[in-house]
Amino acid sequence: MTRAIQTLQPRISVAPMMDWTTRDYRFFARLFNPNIILYTEMVTTGAILFGDAKRHLDYSKEEHPIVLQLGGSNPKDLATCSKMAQDWGYDEINLNVGCPSDRVQNNKIGACLMAEPDLVAECIAAMRQSVDIPVTVKHRIGIDDMHSYAEMLHFVDTVAQTGCNNFIVHARIALLQGLSPKENREVPPLRYEDVYRLKQDRPELLIEINGGIKTFAETQQHLKHVDGVMIGREAYHNPYLLAELGQLWGLELPDRFEIMQRMLPYIEQRLQQGAPLSVITRHILGLFQNLPGARKWRQALSGGNAKTFADVEQALVNIQAAMQRTEDYLKEQQLQRPTE
Structure with a gap:
């Protein structure tokens, strides 16, 4: 049975991480906190449409609320996979516009799509038309030479015209040439103020922040400025942090x-x-x-x-x-x- 993620305030989530946020990890993570939002690893539309869909889409019922993150740039394929995800029981669907790896760039997936906001808007519109569950976007604050706040705002405004109102923002730019995915998580400086400003300028949108967040105290601080916090590797290496975050809902710390x-x-x-x-x-x-x-x-x-x-x-x-x-x-x- 799906759960209405919109009712979970604040929105605290575990970031989609390739080879890490598998169904085994997600089941384990859920035991620490019933309210955190869990994301699958990024799954490409090709893997679902031409591969083993069951292997990529199956999950345990205990994982709810759970979001499927899709990678792709073909509106029709994304719409088809979104409908499959809804039928599979997912609570929400997210489009990856943040991954900087060469492999996904070559397939026009991930952060490189920030250079094509109209295409992303077309994809999101097709996805939204195919399902009744929420469709969201995870993106960077910029890429390469397109790293100004104005350019990010233009990207968000273009996509928001489709009716999408939820954006998860990794507070670093992505340098698509010369840096590895690991370096793109560490080298470009964090610009949390850009994400805060986005929420101030577009208060009607649901804005979540991601990047370098490691503690309960840091999460509390970010929630003064945005609607949600997404935590990545720290939630994997130190999963008890998820239990500590339960205090946001008045939950007791589990043993x-x-x-x-x-x-x-x-x-x-x-x-x-x-x-x-x-x-x-x-x-x-x-x-x-x-x-x-x-x-x-x-x-x-x-x-x-x-x-x-x-x-x-x-x-x-x-x-x-x-x-x-x-x-x-x-x-x-x-x-x-x-x-x-």
Whole structure:
């Protein structure tokens, strides 16, 4: 059953990240906070229309509210995939206009589309006409030599004429030549003030900010200026941040070990479906990030496979043993820590 994302205020989301925001990570992330919005990895229209649509579109019902991020620039194909996403039960659809990699540029996907606001508007119009669920855009503040605030505002205004009113803005420009995708997340300076100004100039639009946000305090600060915050890699490496963000809705902080106990039936199910253990456990390595037992937890989970039912049972035993060792270590560290 889908959930009306529009009612979730503030909008706090986990950014779409290739090879990271898989369905295994999304199930794990949901256990920390019922209100965060989860995004799929970017899925190209070609992968859906000419590949294994079920593999790309399937998710667990627990992941709601969930957004499918599409990559493409053909209005007809994007409309077809949007209709498929709605039929699949997604709560929202997002068009990627922010990815700077060479591979997607060659296919006219991602940040390079900021140079063609009319084409993006045509794509969004076609997508909106094909579905009843919200369609949103994730974009940069600029690309290459097109990096002024006025140019970004023109892009947003052009797309907003289609009726789209929700823009997620990565507060860095993208340099499409000479920088890797990783460097494009780190080298261009953050210009949060441009995103704040966009919200001030277009108060009727729903504006979310993305880029370099790592703490609950930083999130609170941004929410003074915009409608939502999207967090990327920090939410992956330190997933307990998602639990801390639950305080925005008055939620109590959950216990890490209770979260893992709730994760175990899912792991067992995935192992029995034939998923390698390491494919699943790589997403939960950050459970104890910033705590004394974090290293022991990562070491205990690294590697491993489960190919038979006996292996599955042993894998679960090993995970529970890792939890117990980590819990014992944390208790020991707490006892040895001097009182203040």
